[in-house]
Amino acid sequence: MKQKTRLSLDDLNKGNVWTVTPSELSQMIIDAKKKRDDFSDNEKHYMNIIKTVFDIQFLKREETEKVNKLESIGFEVFSTPDENGNNAIAIRKHPIKKVTDLTLENIQHLEPWEVLDLINHNMGTGWKGLPLAIQDIIESAFFVDCTVMPEKIMHKAGGIIERRKADGYEVLEIDRGGWIEGLFMKLKPKIEKVHIDYSIHEEEDGRKKRRKRHTDDEDYDDDDELDLEEEEEEDEDMDEEELKKLDGDEEEMDEDDEIDERNIQIEDIEGIDDIADDEE
Numbered sequence: 001m002k003q004k005t006r007l008s009l010d011d012l013n014k015g016n017v018w019t020v021t022p023s024e025l026s027q028m029i030i031d032a033k034k035k036r037d038d039f040s041d042n043e044k045h046y047m048n049i050i051k052t053v054f055d056i057q058f059l060k061r062e063e064t065e066k067v068n069k070l071e072s073i074g075f076e077v078f079s080t081p082d083e084n085g086n087n088a089i090a091i092r093k094h095p096i097k098k099v100t101d102l103t104l105e106n107i108q109h110l111e112p113w114e115v116l117d118l119i120n121h122n123m124g125t126g127w128k129g130l131p132l133a134i135q136d137i138i139e140s141a142f143f144v145d146c147t148v149m150p151e152k153i154m155h156k157a158g159g160i161i162e163r164r165k166a167d168g169y170e171v172l173e174i175d176r177g178g179w180i181e182g183l184f185m186k187l188k189p190k191i192e193k194v195h196i197d198y199s200i201h202e203e204e205d206g207r208k209k210r211r212k213r214h215t216d217d218e219d220y221d222d223d224d225e226l227d228l229e230e231e232e233e234e235d236e237d238m239d240e241e242e243l244k245k246l247d248g249d250e251e252e253m254d255e256d257d258e259i260d261e262r263n264i265q266i267e268d269i270e271g272i273d274d275i276a277d278d279e280e
Contacts, residue, residue, distance in 0.1 A: 007020065007024075007028065008028060008031065008032070009028045009029065009031070009032040009046055010032075012028075012046070012049050012050070013049060014049055014052050014105055015105060015108070017049055017050065017052065017053045017054075018053055018105055018106050018108070018109040019109060020053075021093075022054065022076045022078075022091040022092065022093055023076065023078065025050065025054060025056075025091055026076075026078035026080070026089055026091055029046075029080065029089060030080050030081065032046075033080070033081060033083065034081070052105070053093060053094055053106075054091055054092065054093055054094065055075070055091070055092045055094065056089065056090070056091050056092075057070065057075070057089070057090040058080075058083075058084075058086040058088070058089055058090075059077075059086055059088050059089075059090060060085065060086055060087060060088060061077075061079060061087050061088040067088070067090070070090045070092075071090075073092070074092045074095065075090040075091060075092040076090070076091055076092065077089070077090045078090075078091070096110070096114075096118065097118075098118060098121070098122065099118050099119060099122050099130060099134050100134070101118075102115075102118070102134060102137050102138065103137065104137055104140055107137050107138060107140060107141045107142075108140075108141050110141070111187075112142060112169075112170035112185040112186060112187060113170050115138060115142065115185060116170055116171075116172040116183060116185055119172065119183065120172055120174070124174065126146070126174050126181045126183065127144065127146040127181070127183050128146065128181075138185075141187065141188055142185045142186060142187060142188060143169075143185070143186045143187075143188055144183070144184070144185050145164065145169070145183075145184040145185075146181065146182070146183050146184070147160060147181075147182045147184075148176060148179055148180070148181045148182070149179065149180065149182070150178065150179055150180070151178065151179065151180045154173070154180045154182055155180075160182060161173075161182060164182075164184040167186070168186050169184040169185060169186045170184070170185050170186065171183070171184055172184075172185070
Protein backbone atom coordinates (compact mmCIF):
# COMPACT_ATOMS: atom_id res chain seq x y z
CA MET A 1 0.00 0.00 0.00
CA LYS A 2 1.32 3.42 -0.99
CA GLN A 3 2.29 5.51 2.02
CA LYS A 4 0.67 8.90 2.26
CA THR A 5 3.08 11.80 1.76
CA ARG A 6 3.13 14.13 4.71
CA LEU A 7 2.30 17.69 3.69
CA SER A 8 3.43 20.92 5.26
CA LEU A 9 1.45 24.12 5.48
CA ASP A 10 3.42 25.50 2.53
CA ASP A 11 2.35 22.50 0.40
CA LEU A 12 -1.37 23.13 0.79
CA ASN A 13 -3.49 24.30 -2.09
CA LYS A 14 -7.24 24.32 -2.77
CA GLY A 15 -7.02 20.87 -4.33
CA ASN A 16 -5.02 18.81 -1.83
CA VAL A 17 -6.40 20.50 1.29
CA TRP A 18 -9.42 18.17 0.97
CA THR A 19 -7.15 15.19 1.65
CA VAL A 20 -6.06 16.54 5.04
CA THR A 21 -7.68 15.54 8.34
CA PRO A 22 -8.26 18.00 11.21
CA SER A 23 -5.52 16.39 13.31
CA GLU A 24 -3.04 16.62 10.42
CA LEU A 25 -3.93 20.26 9.87
CA SER A 26 -3.45 21.12 13.56
CA GLN A 27 0.04 19.57 13.46
CA MET A 28 0.90 21.54 10.32
CA ILE A 29 -0.07 24.78 12.04
CA ILE A 30 1.93 23.88 15.17
CA ASP A 31 5.02 22.98 13.08
CA ALA A 32 4.73 26.16 11.02
CA LYS A 33 4.52 28.34 14.12
CA LYS A 34 7.56 26.65 15.66
CA LYS A 35 9.76 26.70 12.56
CA ARG A 36 8.78 29.90 10.82
CA ASP A 37 9.26 33.37 12.20
CA ASP A 38 7.17 34.85 9.40
CA PHE A 39 4.07 32.72 10.05
CA SER A 40 2.06 35.81 10.96
CA ASP A 41 3.06 37.45 7.64
CA ASN A 42 1.73 34.46 5.65
CA GLU A 43 -1.16 33.54 7.94
CA LYS A 44 -3.75 35.27 5.74
CA HIS A 45 -2.58 33.25 2.72
CA TYR A 46 -2.72 29.96 4.68
CA MET A 47 -6.17 30.71 6.08
CA ASN A 48 -7.60 31.57 2.67
CA ILE A 49 -6.74 28.02 1.58
CA ILE A 50 -7.71 26.28 4.82
CA LYS A 51 -11.09 27.99 5.09
CA THR A 52 -12.26 26.56 1.77
CA VAL A 53 -12.46 23.21 3.57
CA PHE A 54 -12.21 23.79 7.32
CA ASP A 55 -13.79 25.94 10.01
CA ILE A 56 -11.05 26.97 12.43
CA GLN A 57 -10.96 28.84 15.74
CA PHE A 58 -8.15 29.68 18.18
CA LEU A 59 -9.16 29.59 21.86
CA LYS A 60 -8.11 28.86 25.41
CA ARG A 61 -8.21 25.27 26.56
CA GLU A 62 -9.41 26.50 30.00
CA GLU A 63 -12.66 27.78 28.50
CA THR A 64 -14.33 24.44 29.01
CA GLU A 65 -17.83 25.66 28.20
CA LYS A 66 -16.72 26.99 24.81
CA VAL A 67 -14.67 23.89 24.13
CA ASN A 68 -17.64 21.61 24.89
CA LYS A 69 -19.94 23.67 22.68
CA LEU A 70 -17.57 23.50 19.72
CA GLU A 71 -17.09 19.75 20.15
CA SER A 72 -20.86 19.27 20.21
CA ILE A 73 -21.19 20.74 16.71
CA GLY A 74 -18.40 18.67 15.19
CA PHE A 75 -15.19 20.54 16.01
CA GLU A 76 -12.05 18.75 17.16
CA VAL A 77 -9.98 20.70 19.70
CA PHE A 78 -6.16 20.39 19.81
CA SER A 79 -3.64 21.91 22.20
CA THR A 80 -1.12 24.31 20.67
CA PRO A 81 1.78 26.40 22.00
CA ASP A 82 0.48 29.43 23.84
CA GLU A 83 0.18 32.49 21.60
CA ASN A 84 -1.65 35.71 22.37
CA GLY A 85 -3.38 33.97 25.29
CA ASN A 86 -4.66 31.11 23.08
CA ASN A 87 -3.33 27.62 23.66
CA ALA A 88 -5.81 25.54 21.64
CA ILE A 89 -7.21 25.30 18.14
CA ALA A 90 -10.66 24.00 17.14
CA ILE A 91 -10.99 22.54 13.64
CA ARG A 92 -14.00 21.16 11.77
CA LYS A 93 -14.01 19.91 8.23
CA HIS A 94 -16.92 21.28 6.26
CA PRO A 95 -19.55 18.54 6.25
CA ILE A 96 -20.95 17.50 2.87
CA LYS A 97 -24.52 16.86 3.87
CA LYS A 98 -26.37 17.62 0.65
CA VAL A 99 -25.74 17.62 -3.08
CA THR A 100 -25.48 21.41 -3.15
CA ASP A 101 -22.35 21.12 -0.97
CA LEU A 102 -20.55 19.39 -3.82
CA THR A 103 -17.82 21.28 -5.67
CA LEU A 104 -15.29 20.45 -8.37
CA GLU A 105 -12.64 20.26 -5.63
CA ASN A 106 -14.34 18.10 -3.01
CA ILE A 107 -15.99 15.69 -5.46
CA GLN A 108 -12.50 14.37 -6.28
CA HIS A 109 -12.11 13.09 -2.71
CA LEU A 110 -15.43 11.25 -2.31
CA GLU A 111 -16.30 7.62 -2.92
CA PRO A 112 -19.20 6.58 -5.19
CA TRP A 113 -21.29 5.31 -2.28
CA GLU A 114 -20.96 8.70 -0.53
CA VAL A 115 -22.28 10.56 -3.57
CA LEU A 116 -25.10 8.06 -4.07
CA ASP A 117 -26.06 8.53 -0.42
CA LEU A 118 -26.31 12.29 -0.95
CA ILE A 119 -28.54 11.74 -4.00
CA ASN A 120 -30.68 9.23 -2.10
CA HIS A 121 -31.40 11.83 0.59
CA ASN A 122 -32.08 14.64 -1.89
CA MET A 123 -35.87 14.57 -1.51
CA GLY A 124 -36.26 11.62 -3.90
CA THR A 125 -35.27 13.60 -6.98
CA GLY A 126 -32.98 10.83 -8.23
CA TRP A 127 -30.41 11.58 -10.91
CA LYS A 128 -32.65 13.26 -13.47
CA GLY A 129 -34.02 15.63 -10.84
CA LEU A 130 -30.58 17.07 -10.04
CA PRO A 131 -29.62 20.49 -11.42
CA LEU A 132 -27.40 20.19 -14.49
CA ALA A 133 -24.61 22.03 -12.68
CA ILE A 134 -24.56 19.34 -9.96
CA GLN A 135 -24.64 16.57 -12.58
CA ASP A 136 -21.62 18.16 -14.29
CA ILE A 137 -19.70 18.27 -10.99
CA ILE A 138 -20.44 14.59 -10.27
CA GLU A 139 -19.57 13.50 -13.81
CA SER A 140 -16.22 15.27 -13.58
CA ALA A 141 -15.12 12.50 -11.17
CA PHE A 142 -17.46 9.54 -11.88
CA PHE A 143 -18.93 7.48 -14.67
CA VAL A 144 -22.70 7.71 -14.24
CA ASP A 145 -25.46 5.60 -15.79
CA CYS A 146 -29.16 5.95 -14.99
CA THR A 147 -31.88 3.53 -16.12
CA VAL A 148 -35.59 3.31 -15.26
CA MET A 149 -37.33 -0.03 -15.88
CA PRO A 150 -39.74 -2.50 -14.24
CA GLU A 151 -38.41 -4.07 -11.05
CA LYS A 152 -38.55 -7.66 -12.38
CA ILE A 153 -36.48 -6.75 -15.44
CA MET A 154 -34.04 -4.76 -13.35
CA HIS A 155 -33.40 -7.69 -11.00
CA LYS A 156 -33.53 -10.61 -13.41
CA ALA A 157 -30.54 -12.93 -13.60
CA GLY A 158 -27.89 -11.51 -15.88
CA GLY A 159 -29.76 -8.21 -15.93
CA ILE A 160 -28.39 -4.69 -15.81
CA ILE A 161 -27.75 -4.65 -12.04
CA GLU A 162 -25.61 -7.78 -12.16
CA ARG A 163 -23.71 -6.52 -15.19
CA ARG A 164 -23.03 -3.10 -13.67
CA LYS A 165 -21.86 -4.58 -10.38
CA ALA A 166 -19.55 -6.91 -12.29
CA ASP A 167 -18.11 -3.82 -14.01
CA GLY A 168 -17.30 -2.23 -10.64
CA TYR A 169 -20.23 0.18 -10.35
CA GLU A 170 -21.91 1.11 -7.07
CA VAL A 171 -25.72 0.86 -7.32
CA LEU A 172 -28.56 3.00 -5.98
CA GLU A 173 -32.14 1.79 -6.48
CA ILE A 174 -34.97 4.30 -6.12
CA ASP A 175 -38.56 3.00 -6.07
CA ARG A 176 -40.77 4.56 -8.74
CA GLY A 177 -44.09 2.74 -8.04
CA GLY A 178 -43.46 -0.69 -9.50
CA TRP A 179 -40.58 0.64 -11.58
CA ILE A 180 -37.01 1.13 -10.39
CA GLU A 181 -34.66 3.97 -11.13
CA GLY A 182 -31.24 2.36 -11.16
CA LEU A 183 -28.36 4.78 -10.66
CA PHE A 184 -24.89 3.34 -11.26
CA MET A 185 -21.68 5.14 -10.42
CA LYS A 186 -17.96 4.34 -10.75
CA LEU A 187 -14.82 6.38 -10.19
CA LYS A 188 -13.08 7.71 -13.27
CA PRO A 189 -9.35 6.99 -13.44
CA LYS A 190 -7.26 9.87 -12.14
CA ILE A 191 -5.43 11.75 -14.88
CA GLU A 192 -2.24 13.45 -13.82
CA LYS A 193 -2.06 16.96 -15.19
CA VAL A 194 1.27 17.86 -16.77
CA HIS A 195 2.24 21.51 -16.77
CA ILE A 196 3.91 22.63 -19.97
CA ASP A 197 5.94 25.80 -19.96
CA TYR A 198 5.04 27.10 -23.40
CA SER A 199 7.36 30.09 -23.02
CA ILE A 200 10.40 27.76 -23.08
CA HIS A 201 9.18 25.99 -26.21
CA GLU A 202 8.30 29.28 -27.88
CA GLU A 203 11.72 30.66 -27.05
CA GLU A 204 13.41 27.54 -28.45
CA ASP A 205 11.26 27.73 -31.59
CA GLY A 206 12.25 31.36 -31.93
CA ARG A 207 15.92 30.45 -31.68
CA LYS A 208 15.51 27.74 -34.33
CA LYS A 209 13.71 30.14 -36.66
CA ARG A 210 16.37 32.81 -36.16
CA ARG A 211 19.15 30.27 -36.81
CA LYS A 212 17.36 29.08 -39.97
CA ARG A 213 16.93 32.62 -41.26
CA HIS A 214 20.58 33.36 -40.50
CA THR A 215 21.70 30.21 -42.37
CA ASP A 216 19.42 31.02 -45.31
CA ASP A 217 20.77 34.55 -45.43
CA GLU A 218 24.35 33.28 -45.41
CA ASP A 219 23.58 30.82 -48.22
CA TYR A 220 21.84 33.55 -50.17
CA ASP A 221 24.73 35.99 -49.72
CA ASP A 222 27.33 33.43 -50.78
CA ASP A 223 25.40 32.41 -53.86
CA ASP A 224 24.60 36.00 -54.66
CA GLU A 225 28.25 37.02 -54.41
CA LEU A 226 29.30 34.16 -56.70
CA ASP A 227 26.67 35.17 -59.26
CA LEU A 228 27.79 38.77 -59.12
CA GLU A 229 31.45 37.81 -59.54
CA GLU A 230 30.58 35.65 -62.55
CA GLU A 231 28.54 38.45 -64.07
CA GLU A 232 31.38 40.93 -63.49
CA GLU A 233 33.87 38.58 -65.12
CA GLU A 234 31.54 38.10 -68.09
CA ASP A 235 31.05 41.86 -68.31
CA GLU A 236 34.81 42.44 -68.26
CA ASP A 237 35.41 39.89 -71.03
CA MET A 238 32.54 41.17 -73.04
CA ASP A 239 33.72 44.75 -72.64
CA GLU A 240 37.15 43.97 -74.10
CA GLU A 241 35.70 42.15 -77.09
CA GLU A 242 32.99 44.70 -77.61
CA LEU A 243 35.51 47.52 -77.41
CA LYS A 244 37.57 45.93 -80.17
CA LYS A 245 34.48 45.44 -82.31
CA LEU A 246 33.28 48.90 -81.55
CA ASP A 247 36.69 50.35 -82.48
CA GLY A 248 36.60 48.48 -85.80
CA ASP A 249 33.05 49.55 -86.47
CA GLU A 250 33.89 53.13 -85.72
CA GLU A 251 36.82 53.07 -88.16
CA GLU A 252 34.63 51.56 -90.87
CA MET A 253 31.94 54.04 -90.11
CA ASP A 254 34.44 56.91 -90.37
CA GLU A 255 35.66 55.70 -93.80
CA ASP A 256 32.11 55.23 -95.03
CA ASP A 257 31.19 58.66 -93.76
CA GLU A 258 34.13 60.24 -95.64
CA ILE A 259 33.13 58.49 -98.91
CA ASP A 260 29.54 59.59 -98.44
CA GLU A 261 30.64 63.16 -97.84
CA ARG A 262 32.82 63.15 -101.01
CA ASN A 263 29.94 61.73 -103.03
CA ILE A 264 27.64 64.40 -101.69
CA GLN A 265 30.15 67.12 -102.59
CA ILE A 266 30.55 65.72 -106.14
CA GLU A 267 26.78 65.54 -106.55
CA ASP A 268 26.48 69.10 -105.34
CA ILE A 269 29.15 70.28 -107.82
CA GLU A 270 27.50 68.40 -110.66
CA GLY A 271 24.17 69.86 -109.67
CA ILE A 272 25.61 73.37 -109.76
CA ASP A 273 27.11 72.79 -113.21
CA ASP A 274 23.76 71.55 -114.51
CA ILE A 275 22.05 74.69 -113.19
CA ALA A 276 24.67 76.90 -114.87
CA ASP A 277 24.23 75.16 -118.23
CA ASP A 278 20.49 75.63 -118.01
CA GLU A 279 20.89 79.32 -117.34
CA GLU A 280 23.13 79.80 -120.34
